[in-house]
Amino acid sequence: MMFNASPESKDLFGKDVPDENNNVAADELTDSLVPFYDGKNVLVTGGTGFLGKVLIEKLLRSCVGISTVYMLLRPKRGMTSEQRYREFVRHPVFERIRSKTPQLLAKLVCVGGDISLPLLGLSDQDRHTLVERVQVVFHVAATVRFNEALIEAAILNTIGTKQLLELCIGMRQLQSVVHVSTAYSNACRREVDEVVYPPPMDPDRFIQCVQLLPGEVIGAIAGQLQGAHPNTYTLTKAITEQLVAQYADRLPLCIVRPSIVTGAMAEPYPGWIDNVHGITGIMMEIGRGTISSIMCDERCTMDVIPVDVVCNTLIAAAWENANTTYVTTPVRVYNCTSGQVNGIKWHEYGRITQRCAVRNPTKHVLLYPGFQFRTNRLVHKLVELVLHFLPAYLFDALVRARGGQPIMTRLARRFQRAADTGEFFAMHEWIFRNGNLRRLGDRVRRDRAALSFRCDVAGLDWETYIEAYMLGIRRFVLLDEMDSLQQARAKLRRLLWFKRAVQLAGLLLLYYMCVLVFYSAVI
Numbered sequence: 081m082m083f084n085a086s087p088e089s090k091d092l093f094g095k096d097v098p099d100e101n102n103n104v105a106a107d108e109l110t111d112s113l114v115p116f117y118d119g120k121n122v123l124v125t126g127g128t129g130f131l132g133k134v135l136i137e138k139l140l141r142s143c144v145g146i147s148t149v150y151m152l153l154r155p156k157r158g159m160t161s162e163q164r165y166r167e168f169v170r171h172p173v174f175e176r177i178r179s180k181t182p183q184l185l186a187k188l189v190c191v192g193g194d195i196s197l198p199l200l201g202l203s204d205q206d207r208h209t210l211v212e213r214v215q216v217v218f219h220v221a222a223t224v225r226f227n228e229a230l231i232e233a234a235i236l237n238t239i240g241t242k243q244l245l246e247l248c249i250g251m252r253q254l255q256s257v258v259h260v261s262t263a264y265s266n267a268c269r270r271e272v273d274e275v276v277y278p279p280p281m282d283p284d285r286f287i288q289c290v291q292l293l294p295g296e297v298i299g300a301i302a303g304q305l306q307g308a309h310p311n312t313y314t315l316t317k318a319i320t321e322q323l324v325a326q327y328a329d330r331l332p333l334c335i336v337r338p339s340i341v342t343g344a345m346a347e348p349y350p351g352w353i354d355n356v357h358g359i360t361g362i363m364m365e366i367g368r369g370t371i372s373s374i375m376c377d378e379r380c381t382m383d384v385i386p387v388d389v390v391c392n393t394l395i396a397a398a399w400e401n402a403n404t405t406y407v408t409t410p411v412r413v414y415n416c417t418s419g420q421v422n423g424i425k426w427h428e429y430g431r432i433t434q435r436c437a438v439r440n441p442t443k444h445v446l447l448y449p450g451f452q453f454r455t456n457r458l459v460h461k462l463v464e465l466v467l468h469f470l471p472a473y474l475f476d477a478l479v480r481a482r483g484g485q486p487i488m489t490r491l492a493r494r495f496q497r498a499a500d501t502g503e504f505f506a507m508h509e510w511i512f513r514n515g516n517l518r519r520l521g522d523r524v525r526r527d528r529a530a531l532s533f534r535c536d537v538a539g540l541d542w543e544t545y546i547e548a549y550m551l552g553i554r555r556f557v558l559l560d561e562m563d564s565l566q567q568a569r570a571k572l573r574r575l576l577w578f579k580r581a582v583q584l585a586g587l588l589l590l591y592y593m594c595v596l597v598f599y600s601a602v603i
Contacts, residue, residue, distance in 0.1 A: 113530035116399045118145030121213045121253075125195055125244060126221030127151035128164070130355055131260070131341060133173045134391045135218060137348050140184045141177050142532060143395070148187055150210065152221070154194035154201070165190035172556070173348055195221045195240035200247060211250045216398050217257040219244055224357070226311040226501040230302040234290040237316035238323060242287065245327045256332050256402040258394050259324045263339040263383065263417050263512055264505065265317040268308040271511045274413040276325040276335070280307050280315065283323035310504040328411040334401040338390045338416040339512070340505070343549040345386035345540065347532075351552020352387075359384065361498050364553050366430075367437035369447030369575065370492070372467040373460050374499060376506035378427035378453040383419040383510065385537065386545070390416055392533040393517065396524050414520060417512040418537045426453060426506065432543050436550040441568040442560045447471070448575040455507070468492050 122139060126132040132151075139149055153161040153168070169185055177184050191210065194201040202210070223236040241259065248257055266272050279286075286305075290298060302312070309315040324333055340359055344352040353360055365371040393416045401412065418424075430453060437449040454460045469492055476486030521535040554560045560568075 111403065111527075113396060113399045113524065113527050113533060114143055115145065115529070116402065117143035117216075117395075119147050120215045121148045121150065122146065122216045122218065123150045123152065123191075123210060123214045124218045124220060125152045126219070126260075128153065128168060129220060129224075130353075130357075131338075131387055131390060132220045133171065133354070134344065134348065134352075134387050135220065135394060136188065137173050137177065138388070138391050138395065140174075140187060141181070141348075144181075144184065146187060148189055148213070150189050150191050150214065152193045152195065152200065153190050154196075155192070161190055161192035173352070173354070176348055195244065196235050198243070200240075200243050202247075207247070210247065212252060214251050215253045215255045216402070217244070217248055217251075217254070218394055218398065219257065219259045220394075222260070222317075224313065226313045227497070228312050229299065230305065230312045230315075231290055231295055231298050233312040233316045234286065237313070238283065238320045239287055239290065241320050242283075242323055245324070245331065248331050249327075254332065256334070256398040258398045258401065259320075259333060259335050260394065261321050261324075261335050261337045262314065262317050263337040263415055263510070264310075264314050265321055265337065267310055267314045267504070267508075267510075269510075270508075271513070272415065273513045274415050274516045276321045276411060276413060277318070279319045279322040280309065281305065281319060283319050283326065286319050311501065325411045332401055334397050334412040334414065336390070336394055336397055336414045336416050337512075338393075339383040339385050339418065341387050341390055342384045343386065343552045344388045345534075345537070345545060345548075347388040347391075349552070351548035351550070351555070353549070353552045353556055356557060358498065358502055360553060360557070361495055362502075363433055363550065364557060365495050366433055366449055366451055367442060367550060367553065368445050369437075369449045370468070370472075370488075371495065371499075372451050373463040374430075374451060374453050374506070375455070375457065375460050375503045376426050376430075376453040377455055377508075378425065378430065380426055380507070380509035381419045381423040382426045382429055382506075383417050383423075383512065384429075385416055385418050389534060389537060392524075393520070393535045396520055396530070396533050396535055400520055400523065412516060414517045415512040415514040416517060416535075417514055418540075419510070419512060420514060421518075422537045422540050422542075424542050429542070429546065432546045433550065436547045438572065440547070440551055440554065440565065441572040442554045442558050443564045443568045443571065444558050444560060445568060445572055445575065446475075448572065448579040450579075464496065468496070 117139070124132060124136055127136050136149055136151065139146055151165075153164055155161055156164060159167070169188065174185065191206050192201070192203065193206065199207070219241060221236070221240065223233055245257075248254060263272065266277050269277070306312065306315050309318065321335060324335060327333060342359060344350060356364055362371065362374065393414060397414055404412070430451070434449050434451065454463070469489070472488035472492040475488045479486045517535060521538075524530050524533050524535055555562075
């Protein structure tokens, strides 16, 4: 189905009607995924983020007929949008393109703007270009910090989305808009269908509150507004979904809800990762031996989804959305999750992670890897104090005595905060219905030209994936190449003997104390 910006593009029965302002006829759309993007002009927000990078790289490399990929890029840290763009195209994620088809990078065009500014901070010329040329929009930009202040989360996740949708209404050739949400936008529900649920607050009223009330007032009532939501991220994402649904009668919209986005399954490289947020940072510290206790119900099914699977789902969803002739709901939702497709329990994921850490250690390992999941908060905090912070304090004291810069205590606090913010998701499990995602995956599999756009994790061998993920953390985050593996294994053996010596000393000390107590009682 072809959509345009005019509300008159449908009749009373939801059928398409001719529109003289629409420059793309319905019969120009293709039933095949890759050819659909031939000649298309695409707009991507949030392109410098983890998911955004993979999305742009995949569009350029696999949809070679694409005309232009516009990326909205804001000035940051004293750098202009253009300066950030020149730095961005040199990112390692584009290495495959640079080595084989560097001319494809010329299709990537920077558009200076900011999702948090009125009218997206666009110049008149850039706004005119986007309105006249863009056919597909991927809205990826958002703050993903769980502990973000409510006003900041609202500006980036909700108000920014509204401003983008207003821009889309004017796009004369628009065929598809994909909004990236989160599977946890309805975290207070244990079963989540592929529908937009009523939000805890009307989107328009929420936006008015944020725009009219002083910041200190919003901060004071943030807890009340948050309600049953675990953080401001899930709250603003839930409100934003309803906002998106309100535009569904005027725009060709769909929503993709990924769960916990993790390292790549295959593209751009197996295990590719470029940050230490969330579970990646926890896995890295497990590998380095600096985490001994994690608050988590290991009996729960976790829900992680590789970044390239999410990326493929976005690209395929945009294609299906543009080709949809009948929709039973106001806006189609895809729960891009793994739990009901190929689930894995937390205890199994943790066991494999630790085994991979021992098999392929990094030269940055500090202690022999070993940790436990716990649900008892008191025991967890005690272990955290003794085995996380005490060694960090001692290590920093030694470094400071040698004139160095202490960092371990700061790192311990940082990963404690990361673990605390993710605790809610590690202590609960959800059933995410994903019939739309399964049907999309089936449709992609039937398209022989689109076999590289896998949209699910059916049949994924988790042990193989987690090992590639751990190697990706080793290579892309810790910058530790495989030629240091033998050295790292030798270091790990020494750390194992050190761990056993400490354990033996602890047992002897405990025995000695018990003997003293016994003789004291006898005497």
